[in-house]
Amino acid sequence: MRRTFILLWTLCLLCLAAVPLAHADALKPRVIVFVHGLHGDRETWRAANGAYWPQMIQTDPHFRNSDVVVAQYPTPSSHGQYSTQQLSEILYRSLQSQHVFDHREIVFLAHSLGGLLTEEMLLNHPDVAARTRFIVSYATPHEGSFVASLAKIYDSDPLLTDLSDNNDNNFLIDLEQKWRGTPSAVRIHRYCAFETQDTAAGEGIGRYLHAHTRVVSFYSATYGCDVDTPPQKIDADHIGIVKPVSRTADAYTFFARVYHNNPVLDTVELTRDNRVSGLTVECNKTNTASDLQVPVALDPTLHEQLLWASAEFVDTDKVHDDAQPTVTKTDPIGVAHIAYSFKGQGKSLLIVGCPTGRASILVHFHIRGQVPLNE
Incomplete structure (x- = not known):
């Protein structure tokens, strides 16, 4: 006591x-x-x-x-x-x-x-x-x-x-x-x-x-x-x-x-993009994937961490892209898991044959890192 x-x-x-x-x-x-x-x-x-x-x-x-x-x-x-x-x-x-x-x-x-x-x-x-x-x-x-x-x-x-x-x-x-x-x-x-x-x-x-x-x-x-x-x-x-x-x-x-x-580190947030190009789809067909894995480079010296990610279709040509790709989850190591689906256009009276559709997916990685402060 x-x-x-x-x-x-x-x-x-x-x-x-x-x-x-x-x-x-x-x-x-x-x-x-x-x-x-x-x-x-x-x-x-x-x-x-x-x-x-x-x-x-x-x-x-x-x-x-x-x-x-x-x-x-x-x-x-x-x-x-x-x-x-x-x-x-x-x-x-x-x-x-x-x-x-x-x-x-x-x-x-x-x-x-x-x-x-x-x-x-x-x-x-x-x-x-x-x-x-x-x-x-x-x-x-x-x-x-x-x-x-x-x-x-x-x-x-x-x-x-x-x-x-x-x-x-x-x-x-x-x-x-x-x-x-x-x-x-x-x-x-x-x-x-x-x-x-x-x-x-x-x-x-x-x-x-x-x-x-x-x-x-x-x-x-x-x-x-x-x-x-x-x-x-x-x-x-x-x-x-x-x-x-x-x-x-x-x-x-x-x-x-x-x-x-x-050194003293200052916390900053930034966005880093990665583009997946070359996606194609045949006429009247659908290109779909449930787990497209897209990586981003993280700098361990800056203690970078992936917070979240978003994705969108870009550079589309002759496709129907009404629905945007979805990020289903992210891995701490810097990988976004994406589900997407887009359709090719059908035949047109003005175009001979059935065109191949093309699209790219642009992934926006939102990252938190630390940079040294000058003293």
Whole structure:
């Protein structure tokens, strides 16, 4: 009962603290969501020189088609009470209150635990996953962390169990298996960056350390990530990896490169025609078909989908074409199934012999596709 009360109270605080985006009509087509890691907060993204990553993106004209949201969720410095599953739901409710899911496209920039929370949230909310284009994870321990295994000896925080590098870490095993087995998740690109420096003992995650230690190994940080984009090396420790001092820093340029390799897409609708010519009919005869299959080329790179199709007779000569062809159904792969029938003319006193009739069928394919927006 006490845990339920705390969870509800936390959700209320997050909703009050959230700064809502503009009205849905004024939202930009894409939103970039910053998700901090263990013991993090809004200051996770601020460098020693004061540079604040979310603000740098907000003022960068290369990201003018995107809103920026800095997510928050409760992760106290010691003795936390929430599991990863619980925090992923708290994260979802917080982002929902900030109208993040009203955007056409969502991308996540996540640090450490934040990457795992994001993946868990998307698995539990397929409607959000359907809008998500990609995740860029910085030092996310997909295979766990030795530091978390050490820390759980001293701290009862359930997050440390979920983040440990033990071979029997059921949370991480199940998360990856579910991710690879869920169609809405598989289509989401996962890009990764890794730290190259050890983290010193100190505040935050460093409170568990007695010496310089690599918090998340290269293998853990890059496991399960897209293979067509090499993981990015960041010359920083686990804390500094998400604190770029300028727009030329590796952490910043890596995200910018991934972003522009996956441009914002604008949905457009268009009509593409295909003509079936050479249909003939003998005098006083009927040419009929119940399933004439007419294809149209769809461009998979533009995510084109066939919505519906219509058909008409054109270029008719010496035929009776009172009834127009009918599209009985369409296939998603881009095929219209057409039923048609037309009759040839009879003999005429003015024409010697019995003429052959001719007709063509023009099919109008109505297609929805996506084209990149220029930024």
